[in-house]
Each structure stands twice: as C-alpha cells, then as structure tokens.
Amino acid sequence: MQKNRLSWMIGGPQGSGINASAEVFAKACSRAGLRVYANIEYHSNIMGKHSFYRVRVSDEDLRSYQEKIDILVALDLETLVGDADHRRWPTHYGHLHEIDRGGGVIYDSEIGFEPPADRSDIRFFPVPFIEVIRTALEEVGKGDQARRYEILKNTVALGATLALCEYPFDIVADVILSQFKGKRSEIGQLNVRAAKLAFDYVRDHFDCAAFPYRLQPNPERKPRILAKGYEIIALAKLRAGCAFQTYYPISPATDESVFLERHQREQSLLVVQCEDEISSINMAVGAAHMGVRSATATSGPGFALMVEGIGFAAMTEAPGPVITMYQRGGPSTGLPTRQEQGDLRFVLHPAQGDFPHVVIAPGDLRECYQDVFSAFNWAEQFQLPVIVLPDKKLAAIYTTIDRLELTYDKVERGKIFTGSEWTPYAAKGNDLVEQDGHLPGGKKPGEGVNEYLRYALSDDGVSPRSRPGTPGGRFWSTTDEHDPDGHITEGVEMRTAMMRKRMGKLDLISRTVPKDQQYELHGPADADLTVVAWGSTKGTILDAMLALAEDGKKVSFLQCRLMRPFPAEDVERILRSAKRLVLVEENYSGQLGAVIAEETGVRIEDRVLKYDGRPFSEDEIVAALRERFAGRPEPHTEAVMTHVR
C-alpha cells in the first residue's frame, strides 16, 4: 500500500474562511485514521491581511511542519506572489517558492495569475471559483447571488484538493454536514454541493491520475481526537475541577476562556470577563482563598499587569490560581499572533521579593493536559500560584492525538482544616520557649494549642488551609509580612521563620513532582550530540531526530519542563555527561540557557535561536544539527530565519 504523506497549504486574505477549509480537511483525514499536524499563521487583523493554514497528513505520528508544500491552494494573488507590489517593506513574497518539485497549485482563475516560467517543475490548476459557486447556487435558484457567497471559495478549494489527491469525497461531505446542524443544514448542503462541483471540475479538466500525491483512508483506525492546544488545556481545567476562570481578552489566550465560557452552563464553571488583567488575577486569587479551584489565562502583555497578583497569591499562600500564560512574540505588544518562547525569564521572576511559585512548560498537547491538571493539585497542595507556560504554537496547532486516557486523573487537595484538629504549639513560632521545657499556659511539648492558625509554622512549609465559612477556621491574611495568626509583623525572628516556611515549599515540590514530569532525556544514552530545549519545540526536535537517525547520527534531547523549582542537580548531571550540547530556543537571548547557567553553572555556547515570530520547521532543526555533525568546529550562536523567498 502506498504511504500517505502530504503537505497542503491554503492561503488567502483574513476573513475568507481558510480556517474552515483547512479544519474540515484536517478532520476528514483524522476521521479516516490519518495523522494530522496543522498550523495557522495569521496577522493581528480581522479582514484582508494574508494568512495561511498548513495541513500535514501522514500515516505516522506528526509533530511538526515542513517547509516544502505539495499542494498550495491560493484564494488570492498575494498567496502566490506576496505583497512586495503594494508594501514599502514587504512582509512576505508568496508561497510559490515553497512548493516542492512535482507539486501543484490550485488557484482561482480570476485572480490574474500567470504561472512563471521558472516553475515548470510544478503543475498549475486554475479553477473558476466563482463559476463553480454560481452553478451550485443556480441549483437552489440563487444563481444571481454568487458574489454574496464568495465565502464558499474555501469550500471550492477543498473540493478541488480532494479531486487532485483522489480522496473519497463522502468522508469530507460528512464532516461538512456535521458542522451545519439544524437550521443551518441548508448551508451545509450548499457547501457540499460547491465542494462536489469543484471536485468534478478538477477531475474532468485535469489529469489527476498523473498527479503524484494520493491520500487514502488508513484502515487501522485508532480512537484518536483532533484538537487544538487551548481545547486540551480547557478540557484539563474542566477535568481538574476548576470552578472559576477569569480573563481579559488577548491573543492567543482568549480562545481557551471562550471555549470554557461556551460550556459553562452544562459544566457549572463560572467564567468572568474582567475589566483588565489586574482584576482577572485578583479575582482568581480571591476565589482561590475561598476554596474553589480558580484559574486565569493570558499572554505576555496581560501577564505584565498580573505580576503583583502573583506575589499576592504567593505571600498569602493562596491555594492558586493556575495561570495559563500563552507566550506570543514580544516585547510590548510585539507580534500578537505569532510564536515566541520569550517569556520564560519573565514568568520565573514576575514580582518583587523572594517567593515560591511553580512554573511548568508543557511540550505538546498531552503534556498540556497533564501539566494543567497537575497544576490545580499543586496549587492546593503547596498553596501557591502555578504558571503553566504554553505558547501561540501549542494553543493553535490542530493535531491528532491518541484519545486522552482520563481515568488516571487524581485530584489532590492538600491539607485542609476541618475543625477537628488544632495547631501544634511549636507551629506558633514559639519553639524557642519550648526547648527549655517551659511552655506558657502549662502546656506540654507536642501538645496542641486550642486555636487554629492559618499560617502555622509547619515542617514542610504548608499549613492546613481553612475554607472561609468553616466554624473555628477563622483566620486573617495579609500581603504584609505576617505571623501565624495572619497579622502584620516586622519582627526579625518571625520574618525569618516565615521566609523559610514559604521558600521551603520549593524543596517539597521538587520531591513531590514526578521526575518524568520535571524533565526528560529523549533518545539514545550514547548520543554524540544532545539538544537542550523546552516547550513547544519538542515535537519538531523529535521529528528532526528521526531524520538524523536515518543519517545514522545519534542525537538525544534534554527536554526541560519544570522550570521552577528547577531540577538543577539532574540537569547538571545530564549536561556534564553529554558529548556535545546544542541549545535550541525560539527567542533572542537563549532564555533557558540563561536559566541553566544560573542553576547549574553550565554554559551552553552552541545555540540555535529563532525570533522571527515563526516556529522552527523540522527542516530548520535538521539543517542546524547536520551542520554540527558536518564538523563545524566552534560552538556558535546561529540565528535561524524562516525562508520567505
């Protein structure tokens, strides 16, 4: 059986519906047992600017995109030739140059495109999009309204694609129809008709059999889902018992909150749209203190406003919130819809003073699920804010994953005051008195005092929390330094004791979080080269490792995941025993490298960095690593830029 392997792209102006087309295509492939990896690139704009959606399909697991395209679908001329003709500083030069030899272009014959002579190695398939739409409309007596239905162009594009790869049309028709239910089913039918007419047009007018790319359903169908990162994160929040989510709209974090908002009725989740991110974080802190699992979601500019709330939660030992902080291109407003891993150092040191918090950076959708779920447990077990650090790429990639195994989710709520137990005497901070065996009030050592103390000094730094409303569990809480009662203090001894109590939780966390959730060394133990990276580059690096393995090169990959507390000892051991280290990051300064240097003393001089707002392609990583194997002597910093021409 021939292997399914296709890289497809659709491009067009924003608002033209390329998302719908790409996502229906992706779904039609996924439902037929194929693996899909799809990613979108779009501008911070609502209508008109160039956007494109790439769908990579295969029989095997896919974790990244490749630069070469097999089929390009162009809804407009700019998709083919770029915007150099009308912009002083061109943003791109079109995608024609990305089409692999033997590939093809489907384009709207109306857009005035002349196939260039220097690309006789690819095939061109002009399709009269509007004519096809008109025919479909004529069948329902609306033939004169074709221009009003231009949105159907994306469906025409899809139908044309299917004909070229000879993919069973029915699978796609089913997906389309399933998206237009009830009153909208007529529109669904119209879409199916338009797609079918395009399908027939291409089959009748071109020699599809001669086109080398075929897609066929995969007979061995595993139960999989096709999802975006933000959906998986939202799902994890639901499963973990998150009851309260706040947000202020910001790309690329908003989708998560809107998804939750859409399901708040049946899932009993309160979603509050706030007046700003300061309100978002503080509401979430207030809710966490009341005993619900609370969360918020934001991106860099919003997080910049939230920082005081992180310190607030940490200082008052609030059992949360969980913050999903989706990185995008910075600094400042930066690149609102583009990729960057530029906020690691920021989230590690967000506010004044020394305080404990957890930062974890998932590398793929499955890890997004796991880390967000765990984050709620940690927030309550350790009574602090937990930051999960995905990025635009993880939020937006649309990819097949094996259906999530939800049965192992385990909720841990930490120490809770129930009214039956009292605070041990030493926890009041008076252990100095206790040492000489004289306790005030005639108490014996180890005996409890007859009151509950919210900030009792405990061995591991965590004192039982009480849910406001609990009889006898009354407490005070303040952002000032405080005593076990939660009243303000500036005393030397208490300050020192409280600092140690709070910061000591970091050791407890290091001991509690499973090692395989802290970091992972992928690949052979005797590797000649070890890639060091974090977050969403994971899949790309794993795919690149496969390509290098085919060359016979032994590459391993140290994936850092728990960023605070950082597993310094283990990471140092791995780094010191590696033969050659290469740091791969999507930022300007090599932020993980800086964290590693700070935590372990190991400086990684060989660095592959990208900060053009686009994720690494598999090819870019492969090329960078091959170059190292080709024996380039000196470690150096290489700045990778997407090939735009």
Place this chain on the structure above:
Amino acid sequence: MSVEAPVKRFTLKDYKSDLHNDWCPGCGDFGILTGIQLALQQMDLDPDKVAVFSGIGCSGKTPHYVKAYGFHTLHGRVLPTATGARLANSGVTVIALGGDGDGYGIGAGYFVNSGRRNVDMAYLVHNNSVYGLTKGQASPTLRKGKRTKSMPEEAIQDGINPIAMAVAAGYTFIARGYALEPKHLAGIIVKAIEHKGAALVDVLQTCPTYNDLYTKEWYDGADLPDKRSRLYKLDDTGYDGVVHDVTDEKEIVAKKAQAVVKSYEREPIPIGVYYQAELPTYEDMLRQRIPALDGKPLVDIDVFHRDVNALLEAMR
C-alpha cells in the same frame, strides 16, 4: 403588649479581635471600625460567615481588628479580590473596604467596573482626602486649591465626586456616612449589607495626623458663627433616594439625577442614603446562566466528576 427583641447570638465583643491597634490616637478609622462591628452585631451575623476584605493604607488594617475572616489585599485591588471571593462563596457575607486613594485613585478602574457588575457586596471607602499611610499626600477626593499641613504645595488637580461617579458607574446602593457618628454609620452599613447588589458607602473620615482641613471641629462647624454642623442627615429632610418601581426607567433616572444633585451640595454635606434600586445582581444573572448555582454557592458544587465525553466526541 410587649414586643420581645429577638435574642442575639453574638455580642459586640464577638466581632473584636484582640490585636493591639496601631492607628493614631483619634483617627476616624476607629469610628468606622466601630460602625462595622455595630452593624455586624445588629445583624447578628456569625463571625465565621463574614469575610472582610481591605486594600492597603491605614484603612487597610481594619480587617485585622474585626473578628471575622479577614483579607488585607493589595493597594487598589480590594474590589476584584472581594468579588472573586463573593462569587466563589455566596454563603459568606463579603465586605470590602479601603482608603480613598485605594478606591478612587489606584483602584478607580475597579471602582467603576464593580458598579456596572452589581455583585451583591458592600464597599466602604474611608474618605480622609489624604494618603494616610504614605504620610499625607493629596488623595483623589482633595479639591483643587486645598493644602493640608502634610502637603508642600496646594493641590492643582481637582477632587472627584465619588457619589456622582458611583451613580454613573451603576452602583445600586449609594450612601455617605461620617466616621465620628458610628451609630448612624452602622445603620447605613446594615442597609448596605442587606441591599442586594453593589453598595457603596463613602465614609467621611478624619485624619488628625495629616488632614488639618477636615477635622472633627470642621465637621462640627466649631469655626462657624452659629456653630452649625457641616453635616446633615438626609433622613431628617424627608429625602427619598429609593427607586420604588424598578421597572420604571423614568423613576430610576430621576432618582439618579436627584442623587447627583445632592452630591454637589457642600457645607452642609448630606449624609445618609443617596440612591437605592433593587435591580438584578450579577449573581442573579449567573444563576440564569449556570443552573447549578441556584441555591448553592459555587464552592459547594461538585465539579470534580465532570463528564467531558461529549466534548471529546466533538473532537473526533
């Protein structure tokens, strides 16, 4: 025929913490603290079912002196924090309070948006026209041309009118009290807590240490020829700030306009309830949106066994 007063479960002492108080002697905050404790006692609220939230400032220390759940939060952020708490557990009475700098300056955005949100919660502002805890700089309520002894120069920014702002923002209960009349204040606080919706109580507060303009003597009118108080009670004048038919848009607008006009009266300054309308609260709206919230605080809903199969199915 004698009417027996219902037996109270709690005495005033039950609302007093034993923490040493570090406000300056004679500070108006003492009066506000007493007003809060009196109100809680009058309502006979269980201290275990009350949570007092504050911002940062001299006023911010108030919760430490009240025996109830107490949260001393961030400068300017008391409203969002208290809102989150209130929405999480409607079984607890939430009172928010803070300074005038806290609420009308750094927290101005939350002051406005809490009005339009109309969460069922009382909010007390200790309005002393200065930033007490940072040693007496002008607060947002100090008017242009005024200079307290703590200020090197007179104010060249004008003061805001919190009552008028609250009207515009959508607070459904708006009142003003005076710190040195704790009994009258307590009556207002009771009404604010009982009111269903966002309730603002702007409390005129003396700061003997930094504010030598608006002192007890000034409010008493000791310097006036007829020694007439610079305060008067709206209740004594037959003023009615309550909207009686909340379906009548015209009445709402008229009562709002009346409150705004009142709020510009100076010397004497009206104290009492300026405006009140029982309109649907944020929680009422939420109950329509999330059926499980009907009759149950969020914190008591079991959200740990959610069925997400339909969502997973849609991702196939």
